[in-house]
Amino acid sequence: MQVGVTDDVVDHVDDEPEVSSAEESFLLATLSQGLVRPLTSADVVGRFAGLRPLLGRADGSSAADLSRRHALLRRDGVWVLVGGKLTTYRRMAQDAVDAVARDLGHERRCATTTLPLVGAVGVAGDPATRLVRRFGAEASAVAECGSTEPLADGLPMLRCEADWAMAAEGAVTVEDVERRLRLDLVPDWREAARPYLESVLAGRR
Numbered sequence: 001m002q003v004g005v006t007d008d009v010v011d012h013v014d015d016e017p018e019v020s021s022a023e024e025s026f027l028l029a030t031l032s033q034g035l036v037r038p039l040t041s042a043d044v045v046g047r048f049a050g051l052r053p054l055l056g057r058a059d060g061s062s063a064a065d066l067s068r069r070h071a072l073l074r075r076d077g078v079w080v081l082v083g084g085k086l087t088t089y090r091r092m093a094q095d096a097v098d099a100v101a102r103d104l105g106h107e108r109r110c111a112t113t114t115l116p117l118v119g120a121v122g123v124a125g126d127p128a129t130r131l132v133r134r135f136g137a138e139a140s141a142v143a144e145c146g147s148t149e150p151l152a153d154g155l156p157m158l159r160c161e162a163d164w165a166m167a168a169e170g171a172v173t174v175e176d177v178e179r180r181l182r183l184d185l186v187p188d189w190r191e192a193a194r195p196y197l198e199s200v201l202a203g204r205r
Contacts, residue, residue, distance in 0.1 A: 046186035152192035
């Protein structure tokens with residue numbers, strides 16, 4: 001089960017934001033209201049925190065009142081995309097591409113709304129299998145990239161996924177692979193997978 005989120009204003013931005021004890025306590029207390037046994041930090045398997053820029057208001061409204069919409073602003077000849085959400089990234093990209101195209105005198109508009117996501121066309125195989133769920137039509141290519149054995153005992157991630165991350169997704173460090181495979185969400189997963197990832201990357205140098 002995944003729970004979240006909190007919206008708190010921060011004054012300092014870290015390269016790798018972490019869930020604070022106060023945020024975790026708030027989420028656990030809220031969730032526990034509907035459970036027979038209250039949850040504690042010992043029940044938490046993994047944690048994830050992130051920051052998103054929101055468009056502020058001149059009246060000083062709270063974070064909960066801020067708009068989640070994005071805006072494309074012109075600043076000293078440069079287009080700046082601010083605000084928005086991860087789930088609207090294609091619309092954000094569309095607006096940015098259309099703006100730049102207009103500047104360059106091109107009439108053709110961004111085609112993202114008619115382009116399927118990578119792996120979305122020609123999906124074959126059992127949709128219940130991990131590789132088909134994650135990679136769609138690219139599942140067979142991922143399987144051919146390496147072993148289909150787990151990265152380590154008890155992990156759902158497969159070795160071929162790590163090999164694919166390095167061969168096709170631009171991963172060049174252990175941390176890159178961890179992010180692409182979501183290993184960084186659960187400390188135990190990250191620790192268990194490290195030996196294999198480090199050995200593979202050492203062999204590529």
